[in-house]
Amino acid sequence: MMEMKEIMEGERILIEHHLEDFFRQEMERSSDEPLMVELLEALREYTLRGGKRIRSILAIMGYKAVRGDDLDRARKASISLELIQSMLLIHDDIMDRSDERRGGPSFHRIFQGLHERRGYLGSAERFGYNMAVIGGDLAESLGEKVLAASGFPPERVVEAVRVQSDMIRDTGFGQVFDIHSEVRPSWSEDMVEKVQKYKTARYTLEGPLHIGAVLHGAEEGQLRALSGYAIPVGIAFQIVDDILGFFGDPKRGGKEDLADIKEGKRTLLITKAMELAGGEDRRLLMETLGSDHITVEEAERVRGIIRDCGSERYSRMRASELTVKGITALEGADLEDDVVEFLKDLAGYLLDRA
């Protein structure tokens, strides 16, 4: 376990070096265009501001799992996932109208602030949102370029581009489910797992592992084993994240307390509570879900309901089951032993955060 964390910390540092190098080069290419440098610098700061680099690390692990040995090249390619992540976070913050991300201003807020400080004409808010739409699109295109310029054999790069494109597609699909979960009156546990499967499992775990693996020409059976691990562990990861976001320290998740309730998100925790809670409690949940105006007393009662109705216990149990299922999928797979150990430890770590 200790070793897993050390590996992650070591990889994180190397990945961030590659990110710095990449942005330095991109800014040099644009050095005669100050507005472009400004946008790239904002994207650099935003991307490097924080995060565990879990997606990049998983790409490197996917590559190692199928016995790839040009690790430095794999790291260089893996930053593609941090750029795609920036795209998704920047656009997510537009959708949620979030002011903060990773302990700093959200991307649109950076440019809103700049507009205000410089006394530009027109609406600062709109300027910020528009720069964030463009900034996200730019990040996506840079993510594609990183793969294209990685120097791996072209047929493998083409495969990685295809996998990455499907990953973004599936993430979009998860977001579509997510958005619909906020606007539809009813929502089932089955639908909740679908959001988690597409938005987190495919995106955070399976996609990165596969991208790394295909860069070393992984075989079908190897990709299947990685999926068998990634999908259940990814769903468990999201369940735990939702619990943390509900009860946890807002500084850790970077999200406001009860943010999911206020946004009306149907997480497993909330959907299950709706099913288990009694009449009065259920009515309160329905009322507060998606409401911007929750009193301190209501917030306390909502937290109490979730805890007492058995929804939290159920969610934790479900996350454990899924983690076991994921770990089991790695047994006997044709994958590098060290990486299998790492992935098992990682699954345990993700589960125990809560």
Next chain:
Amino acid sequence: MMEMKEIMEGERILIEHHLEDFFRQEMERSSDEPLMVELLEALREYTLRGGKRIRSILAIMGYKAVRGDDLDRARKASISLELIQSMLLIHDDIMDRSDERRGGPSFHRIFQGLHERRGYLGSAERFGYNMAVIGGDLAESLGEKVLAASGFPPERVVEAVRVQSDMIRDTGFGQVFDIHSEVRPSWSEDMVEKVQKYKTARYTLEGPLHIGAVLHGAEEGQLRALSGYAIPVGIAFQIVDDILGFFGDPKRGGKEDLADIKEGKRTLLITKAMELAGGEDRRLLMETLGSDHITVEEAERVRGIIRDCGSERYSRMRASELTVKGITALEGADLEDDVVEFLKDLAGYLLDRA
């Protein structure tokens, strides 16, 4: 000239067949997920709704120009550009808060309407914008996949992905300039040409020609000749477009009359008028630029000023000069004769629309 139009019409039909095939396959792949099918169907309808397919056609011409002969495969790959175009239009309409596009509702309006009809919870407007953020990101990822799945030799596909990524980057750069032109008090002719160079010339002409050309392994000199044509002709195209958008029939450009004035866009037409117009006229231009409330009388006066101060004449002359420059760049280039003829005719046609 007649022939150029016939070629374009024939290619347009074939491109749209490929687009239909592509969307049919993507929808089949998602057939068990109705929400995804709904998003893809909206993207299909939006993409196929109209447009001359000029970017796809130019990609095919770039491929032919360097003597590529698998035209059917080139057409299949070229639809990538229509998907990227959808991404940019969808996100542009979010930024401009536009209600219409190509004679139908803008993408966010499609989903806003759907929200209203189905009586979903929450804000229909916000639902629409959020689905459009996702829809645009999806279109970009599909555009990448089309190239990756085109079946051209992998080393050429990788090069095309790289060129396409740079094209999107440069387009973003043009948009950044564009947005800044609306919020900064002063703006020069030099800056205007920069917006045009990045936003239109690189994107509409050079990028597509290069993508097609590298799919057949174009050489450096061939790419340079295509750039020598694309950049000036692209700038001329934008200058003419701005004139059309100012005086022309709003049905043709799909834009509201005087939309550029209301948005505060600094086109060459407007920037030059600011320079040439006398004190009183100049003041009126400054006042109306970026203003939502222009009276009928003011609009008539603004149009009169632009016409009379010499700015329109200057813009047309500049567009002609640039067109000649672009056509000249094709002389003696190592490019297929038929394509050279086509490109010359196209440049003339783009200039004479006004």
